[in-house]
Amino acid sequence: MHTGLFHLELADFNGDGRLDVAVPNNAAGGFTAGGRQPVAAANNGISVVLNSGGTAPPGACTITGTSGNDRLVGTAGRDVICGNAGNDVIVGGGGDDVLVGGPGQDQLRGQNGNDQVYGGPDRDVVIGGTGNDKLVGGLGPDRCDGGTGTDTAEGCERITGLP
8 A cells, every 4th residue: 555645637537427536657657546436526625545456657757758649669678658648659669668658549569578558548559569468458448458478457448369
C-alpha cells in the first residue's frame, strides 16, 4: 500500500456520464492506478478510495511525446517511451522497453524484448510482440494482444495472443 499525497484526475474520460479516476505518474507520463467510481456531488468535497492492483511504469521517460499526435520509435536498447496527450503511435524497438500511453487513442507496440506496455485513459491498442510481455490496458475499453511468448494482461476489454 502506498501512503502520502497523490494527485488525482477526476473526469468523465469516456463520455458515459460516470466519473473516472486516474492517478498520473509524473515521472513516467502515464497513470499508476485507476478505477471507475460512482461519485455523487457533495458540498464537502469528494472522497475516493482506489482499490486497484494497478502498477506504476518503472523508470523516467527516455523519449517523450508532445500534446499532439506523435509517432515515437525506440532504439535497439532499453527505452522508456511516454506518449503524453494526442493519438500516438509508440513502437518499442529491440530492447526490454516500457511504453506508456497518455490521453488519446494510442497504439503501443512493444516489438522485440520483454516489454511492459501501459495504455492510457482512452481506447488504446496495446501489443506486446515477441518476448514475455506485461500488458496493462488502462481506463478505456482497450484491446490487448500479447503476440508470442508468455505474456500477462490486466485492464483489457479484449485480449488476444495470450496462452
